[in-house]
Amino acid sequence: MALLVVSALLSLCCWVSFYFILCHINGSRSSEWNCRLVTLLHGILACCITAYIGYVDGPWPFTYPGTKNTPLQISAMVVSLGYFIFDMAWCVYFRTEGPVMLAHHTMSILGILLTLWLGESGIEGCAVLFGSEITNPLLQARWFLKQTGRYRTWLGDAVDVLFVLLFVVMRIFVGGTMLYCELISPRPRFFIKCGGVAMYALSWVFMVDIVRFAMRKSKSWHKQQRDQQEIVAANGHEGKKD
Secondary structure (H helix, E strand, C coil), X not given: CHHHHHHXXXXXXXXXXXXXXXXXXXXXXXXXXXXXXXXXHHHHHHHHHHHHHHHHHCCCCCCCCCCECCHHHHHHHHHHHHHHXXXXXXXXXXXXXXXXXXXXXXXXXXXXXXXXXXXXXXHHHHHHHHHHHCCHHHHHHHXXXXXXXXXXXXXXXXXXXXXXXXXXXXXXXXXHHHHHHHHHCCCCCHHHXXXXXXXXXXXXXXXXXXXXXXXXXXXXXXXXXXXXXXXXXXXHHHHHHC
């Protein structure tokens, strides 16, 4: 346990150091810009490690929930634990996030701590990390596109569509299947199952916001199409007059 505490502190120090290095290098950029670069790196790193764990190293999370943690699973969770503590502190200090995102970070931290303390269910924890972080690079790309004035292009539309599709597939359908396997299996502890239910419920809270966003986006697209058709029709009418 002492080694886990030291490893978690080392992970936290690495993320904090990386953030301040970025602040030094990108002095002209805002604090949020540099923090989102850290978030982007964590999202890519977490997805790569947890994908390897789930698809190569094993065990398969849908079949073997509640198994003992492997060294690679522990490493992945320690890396993410340090990041979530850093990002939670950053969000609280700068007051950039609402209660839903803070609740997500709090449950992530508590879930990882519980999994590390029990020494089991690491494969589910890594599966949840993969499902949660796979949409993160797209979310950050959307923010960076807005900051650089490139969001209202085909690239911004592509990022939005991919984000919505990935969220629905991974967090709702795959996440729901994962939760079902967790609940019917006798191996995982009761607290782990409760944590799974809480994380899935939070996914539906995010899903409500995403549905609202998708509806606004759809209306915006339809309005743009109508405006373009009206412009084309108007130009054609003027051409006939000439």
